[in-house]
Amino acid sequence: MAGKNVLEIGTATPFKKGYKMDKKTIFFGEVKRFFKFILQEMKPRGKWLTPFNIISLPIMFIGFILLILRFVKGLGYATNLSQEFPWGFWIGFDVITGVAFAGGAYVITFVVYVMKVEKYHPIVKVTVLNGLLAYMFYAGALVLDLGKPWNIFNPIIGNSFGYNSVLFLVAWHFLLYMATEFLEFSPTIAQWLGWEKLQKILKSLTVGAVIFGITLSILHQSGLGALFLMAKSKIHPLWYSEFIPVFFFVSSIFAGLSMVIFEGTISHRVFKDKIDSKHHAAFDEIIFGLAKGAAITMFVYYFFKALVFIHGGQWSYLTDSWGIWYLFEVIGLVLIPCFMFAYGAKNRNLGIIRTAAILTMIGIILNRLNISIITFNWNIPAVYYPSWIEIVITLMIIFTEIWVFRWVVSRMPVFED
Amino acid sequence: MESYSYINIFETKGLEYILLICFLLLFIYFVRYIFSSKKKADENMK
Amino acid sequence: MDRRNFLKVTGGIAASLAATGLQAKEKQNDEEFVGVLTDTTRCIGCRACEKACGEAHDLLVPDVENDNALDNLRTPSEKQWTVVNRYETDVGEVFVKQQCMHCWQPACTAACLTNAMLKTKEGPVIWREGKCIGCRYCMASCPFNIPKYEYGSWNPKVQKCNMCYDRLQQGKKPACVEACPTGALMFGSKRELMEIARVRIYNHPEKYVHKIYGEHEVGGTGWLYLSGVPFEQIGFRTDLGTTPYPEYTKEFLYAVPLIFFGAPALLTGLHFLTKKDESSEE
Known part of the structure; x- marks a missing residue:
């Protein structure tokens, strides 16, 4: 489909070269053509009544109305937030967990553009796109909460x-990182629009953007953890540590890798026709590679957790239900998927790797929610659970992101080299 | 805070170093385990 | 120039030099933080402070005679910046007034990304509406859970005691201190209040627990408390430590420029190191 677009743009080139026309006409002609192209691309393609559309459209519609009500009536109307729980599901899940899952973009760009491991090149564009959209929607969810x-x-x-x-730091880094992600993805947009010269210029900026982006990612992934450093008296000691920023950074690596495995598996089924067969064959190898990376990072992360546990002398905390919950998170959803990744990568078993990716993702969600919501205020009777409106608006955000992702993928040359 | 008794903040260091040694030993085995099928993957890559 | 004049002039210069030297010190003294000392042994639970606070800040003015609010344990809310609670203890009823502690190094101001929460040089911690974006990071950070939020409003405010900052600037005392009929509340510089508190403990060692809450808690607070019973029994957290809360994020914030110096250089180096192989392949 993207190939067709390139052809369409191509037909305009002689028109551009018609040197008899004055510059103004050419310019306005180009602008007109540009808008026509965009308008045409806005049109939906393919079948309308897919199961995904049938589920997502009503939720997005209701979510949008609820969002308006939230701004008219205040946060108290839409959320279960209270004086004891100033941060709830939107911050704990949408922003903090969502951004952790977007970590794949900086890991993959590091591997491809800095370490030059060409094997992963086929997934770099789609991962960057995922990262960009994740930041736009999930980091953007911060605004709903203000x-x-x-x-x-x-x-x-x-x-x-x-x-x-x-x-302050995290907000700035979100902004700057969105800009760098956009820059990293922009050659694909230029290619879609048929602006070859611009595409070349933008491509030459990629490595710089990648290096800047990785630095920003290290800082804001850890920064999201550092937000909770001052909640020392509120978070359960098993989860609070002065190393929360390091934990957040390290876990964002395997969170991102698991997300890439999970998302890649899905999009390789959904967008089958857009991916050439060569790429398909390479994808399994890519997944084995990512699984190895995830296994090693998780192994290190697990020992890091153990170190902090021993240093804190926290043996006595293990006896109650919080302790069991902690062990469930650290052993059940870090160590076990870590071994599953290793086993799957060694024995070339995609099923086990995918299961491990899902377990890891659940582990990340639990870890982030444990720190931001579940063990937050563990020592007072008040509890928080999200209201249905918070959940519907979260679903709206996720579905909108998937819609935009689908729109981009089916129009821009994301899966091509 | 109220007491003026001795506190040793490095009490757990010995245990931490034992953990470190365990980690290093296990890490070697772990990495060797994961990459033991590396040749095959490398061939495919090229 | 005769000798007398010379002496006069040099003396004058020396004096003025000394004066400037002193001035720096004195200036610091002038800006010493103010605070309030609450002596819970003197509090009779009349809640005149609650009433005065509500009147001074256009907040809820409680109907002290009829609302039986002392029957429940309350916390300051978005409608009331201060509340008095009654605790049953070993020595009978003890009344404790609660409000913002006005920390010496507050967590809320360190958390605020717009400086809407501000530690004034006089000592009170104030909130400025025009700056606030409503992120509630101050609430998540405050070890005393003091800032409260108007969840019901489309344009919510953060509500917390500001030690009557406006009144202080007019040379008046905080409204609650002025309203207190028993002298349970005392306004002054923290230095003076600490001395008074120590003297009270020294003179009546049997009447007080030998601790001034707020002397060291979270790095020291502007609001100080004396008590006749252990502070845990009257609703205080004694496990908060003595580290000022901004210290917990200090190292991370230090690391930011460090990483920004180091990481791009390292990554650029790696990029060029790996590039060599590529060119040799070509």
Whole structure:
């Protein structure tokens, strides 16, 4: 399909070269053609009544209405947030967990553009696209949670810089990282629009963007953990440690890798026709490679957890239900999937690797929610659970992201080299 | 805070170093286990 | 220039030099943080402070005679910046006023990404509406759970005691201190209040527990408490430690520029190291 677009653009080239026309006409002609192209691309393609559409459309519609109500009536209407739980599902799941899963983009760009492991080149574009969209939607979900979102420009344009804040850093890094991710993905957009010269220029910027992006990722992945450093008196000691930032960073590596495995498996089924057969064959090898990477990172992460546990002398905490919950997370959803990844990679068993990826992702979700919600305020009777509106709006965000992803993938040359 | 008694914040260091040694030994085996089928993968890559 | 004049001039210079030297010190003294000392042994639970606070800040003015609010344990809320609680203890009823502690190095101001939460040089921690984006990081960080949020509003405020910052600037005392009929509340610089508190403990060692809550807690607070019973029995957390809360994020924030110096250089190096192989292949 993308090939067709290139052809369409190609037909315009002689028109551009018609040197009898003055520059203005050419310019307006180009603009007109551009908008026509965009309009045409906006049109839906393929079947409308797929199961996914039937489920997602009503939820997105209801979610949108609820979102309006949330801004009119305040956070109390839409959420179960309270004075004891200032941060709930939108921060704990959408932002903190969502961004961890978007970590795949910086890991894969590191491997491909810095380490030059060409094997992973076929998945780099789609991973960057996933990362970009994840940041736009999940980091963007932060805005829904703000009480006075119109003041969001305060920390950005500089009339009120709170340099002392971890959140200041995280917000800035989100912004900058979205820009770098966009830059990394932009050659594909230029290619889609048929702007070859621009594509070349943008491509030459990729390595710089990648290096900047990895640095930003190290800092804001860990920064999301550092947000909770000052919640020392509220988070259960088994989860609180001065090393939360390091844990968040290291776990974002295998969170990202698991997400790439999971998402890749799905899109290779859904977008079968867009992926050439050579790429298909290479994909299994890629998954084995990613599984090895995930296994080693998780192994190191597990021992790091053990070190902090021993240093804290936290044996006595293991006796109650919090302790069992902790062991379930650290052994059941880190160590076991770690061995599953290793076993699957060695014995070339895709099924086990996929199961391990899903277990790892559940582990990451649990870990992030444990720190931000579940063990937060463990020592007071108040509890928080998300309201149905919070969940519907979260689903709306996820579905919208998938819609945009699908739109981009079916139009831009994401799966091609 | 109220007490003025001795606190040793490095009490657990010995245990931590034992953990470290365990880690190093296990890590070698673990990596060797994972990459023992490496040749095959390398061939496919090329 | 005769000798007398010379002396005068040099003396004058020396004096003025000394004065400037002193001035720096004095200036620091001028800006010493103010606070309030709450002596819970003197509190009778009349809740005049709650009433005065509500009146001073256009918040809820409780109907002290009829609302029986003391029957329940309350916390300051988005409608009330201060509340008094009653605790049954070994020595009978003890009343404790609760409000923002006005930490010396507050977690909330370190958390705030717009400086909406501000530690003023006088000592009170204040919140400024025009700056706030409503992220509630201050609430997540505060070890005393003090900032409260107007969840019911489309344009929510963060509500917390500001030690009557406006009144202080007019040279007045905080409204609650002024309203207190028994002298359970005392306003002054933290230095003075610490001395007074120590003197009270020294003079009545049997009446007080030998601890001033707020002296060292989370690095020291502006609001101080004296008690006749162990502080755990009257709703205080004594496990918060003495480290100022911003210290917990200090190392991470230090590491940010470090990583920004190091990581791009390392990555660029790796990029060129691996590039060599590629060119030799070509």
